[in-house]
Amino acid sequence: MGLDFSIIPKYMDIILLGVAWTIGITVAAALLSFVGGIIFAVIALYAPWLIRQPFRLIEWVFMGTPLLLQLFLIYFGLVQIGIDLPAFVAGIIGLGLHFAVYNSELIQTAILAVDKGQMEAARTLGLSRTQALRKVVIPQAVRAVIPPIGNNMIALLKDSALVSVIGVSELTLSAQRVIGKTYRPFEFYILAAAFYYVINLCMEWVQRKIERRISVSR
Amino acid sequence: MDIELMLKVYPFFLEAAWVTILLSVLTAILGLICGTLGAAARLSRFAVLRFLGAAYVSVFRGTPALIQLFILYFGGPQIGIQLDAFEAGVIGLGINAGAYMTETIRGAIIAIDKGQREAARTLGLSSWQATYKVILPQAARLMVRPLGVNLNMLIKATALVAAIAVVELTYTAQRYIGSTYKPFEMFLLAGILYMIIIYVTGRGVAWLDRKVQIT
Numbered sequence: 534m535g536l537d538f539s540i541i542p543k544y545m546d547i548i549l550l551g552v553a554w555t556i557g558i559t560v561a562a563a564l565l566s567f568v569g570g571i572i573f574a575v576i577a578l579y580a581p582w583l584i585r586q587p588f589r590l591i592e593w594v595f596m597g598t599p600l601l602l603q604l605f606l607i608y609f610g611l612v613q614i615g616i617d618l619p620a621f622v623a624g625i626i627g628l629g630l631h632f633a634v635y636n637s638e639l640i641q642t643a644i645l646a647v648d649k650g651q652m653e654a655a656r657t658l659g660l661s662r663t664q665a666l667r668k669v670v671i672p673q674a675v676r677a678v679i680p681p682i683g684n685n686m687i688a689l690l691k692d693s694a695l696v697s698v699i700g701v702s703e704l705t706l707s708a709q710r711v712i713g714k715t716y717r718p719f720e721f722y723i724l725a726a727a728f729y730y731v732i733n734l735c736m737e738w739v740q741r742k743i744e745r746r747i748s749v750s751r
Numbered sequence: 752m753d754i755e756l757m758l759k760v761y762p763f764f765l766e767a768a769w770v771t772i773l774l775s776v777l778t779a780i781l782g783l784i785c786g787t788l789g790a791a792a793r794l795s796r797f798a799v800l801r802f803l804g805a806a807y808v809s810v811f812r813g814t815p816a817l818i819q820l821f822i823l824y825f826g827g828p829q830i831g832i833q834l835d836a837f838e839a840g841v842i843g844l845g846i847n848a849g850a851y852m853t854e855t856i857r858g859a860i861i862a863i864d865k866g867q868r869e870a871a872r873t874l875g876l877s878s879w880q881a882t883y884k885v886i887l888p889q890a891a892r893l894m895v896r897p898l899g900v901n902l903n904m905l906i907k908a909t910a911l912v913a914a915i916a917v918v919e920l921t922y923t924a925q926r927y928i929g930s931t932y933k934p935f936e937m938f939l940l941a942g943i944l945y946m947i948i949i950y951v952t953g954r955g956v957a958w959l960d961r962k963v964q965i966t
Contacts, residue, residue, distance in 0.1 A: 535829070536829060536830065593946075594942060594946070597942070597945060597946040597949050597950070598907070598938075598941070598942045598945045598946065599907040599908070599909075599910030599911075599921055599945065600907070600910075601910040601911060601913060601914075601921050602910055602920075602921045602924060602938060602941055602942065602945070603938075605921075605924065605925055605928055605934065605938070606934050606935065606938040608934075609928050609932075609934035610934040610935055610938070612934075613932060613933075613934055613935070691813075691814065691815040691816070692815070693815075694815035694817045694818055695815075695817060695911075697817075698913075698914055705815070705817060705818060705821075708818075709821075712825070717829075718821065718822075718825035718826040718829065719822065719825075719826030719827075719829040719830060720826075722818055722821045722822040722825065722826050723822060723826070725818055726814040726815075726818045726819070726822065729813070729814045729815055729818065730810065730813045730814050733813040733814070734813065
């Protein structure tokens with residue numbers, strides 16, 4: 534069987550819908566991973582010992598096991614305990630938590646790197662510890678980690694393909710569905726790859742813009 | 752938690768863990784080969800090779816590994832490449848890992864001070880000799896740790912071949928989740944085995960890293 538790219542236009546609407554889902558899932562999971570990353574970082578650094586240690590263990594498990602396995606756990610695990618979420622919600626939660634752990638690592642390092650004087654000055658000015666963290670330390674730390682978090686978000690885009698395995702109709706599964714009808718895996722997987730690549734390039738472009746902006750204002 | 756069930760099925764997970772280890776080793780070897788070639792191309796004197804190296808890195812790091820696997824395994828037969836799932840897994844993941852390793856190896860090489868090469872050339876070594884006797888031995892030391900990070904990622908990435916039905920750890924966990932409806936227990940079994948593999952590899956890399964450092 535040779536190659537025939539001319540059948541692509543006929544199925545373009547299905548693929549484009551998949552692209553939209555991939556972008557939506559990536560954005561939602563990215564937001565979750567960012568907020569989650571900040572929360573996790575604060576817990577890992579400042580929570581009482583009894584909370585911090587089990588939490589570290591969970592982080593360690595998340596970093597030591599494959600995302601695909603985690604997605605299976607979250608998707609089927611939630612069903613087991615009676616929470617029947619749509620697959621895409623489970624996918625967003627899975628991707629978001631996974632990358633929150635990686636973001637948390639970055640943010641922890643950045644928080645520790647913010648000068649101690651900042652916290653002391655904020656406390657001297659009458660801010661509580663929580664206020665100082667929220668208004669002085671964390672904003673500076675987050676700014677410093679935006680470039681590496683950008684790398685994580687690009688990784689997240691690519692890993693969003695994994696949620697096809699739990700049945701989310703994003704780009705990869707859309708391609709699979711079309712292939713089921715046309716028996717043309719090569720053409721449609723290449724097409725899907727091309728879309729991922731273009732989204733990836735756009736994200737890299739945005740990341741460079743943001744990086745330049747940050748470095749100018751410093 | 753259903754300990755009894757876990758005890759009953761864990762031999763199958765152990766067997767699957769060996770497949771994951773074998774996949775990881777073969778993928779790592781292929782990745783290192785691709786990474787070395789990629790780095791050589793990216794640092795080459797010839798613009799064509801530099802372009803090809805950069806394109807390799809950009810395309811393979813810019814698209815999901817899962818899609819790359821699918822293109823190779825499902826799309827391959829259309830262009831005359833027939834592979835079984837395990838072979839497709841090793842080749843697909845190896846080429847993918849190679850793209851990341853290219854950047855690691857290249858990074859370590861360009862981190863070596865330029866003066867080293869100049870000094871070597873001044874002492875009468877050829878360009879080739881300068882590279883192999885002066886630059887690479889120093890760069891190799893810098894590579895160990897970041898290649899360890901690549902290796903860690905690669906081990907976790909072997910889970911992707913579950914999607915093309917290679918019976919490794921994740922596939923086994925998935926199958927038993929489906930037949931027992933005990934996702935947590937199965938995750939625990941597979942997760943512990945993954946973490947052992949990753950922990951042991953991490954220690955190995957740390958040992959090697961200490962070994963190659965000049966004290």
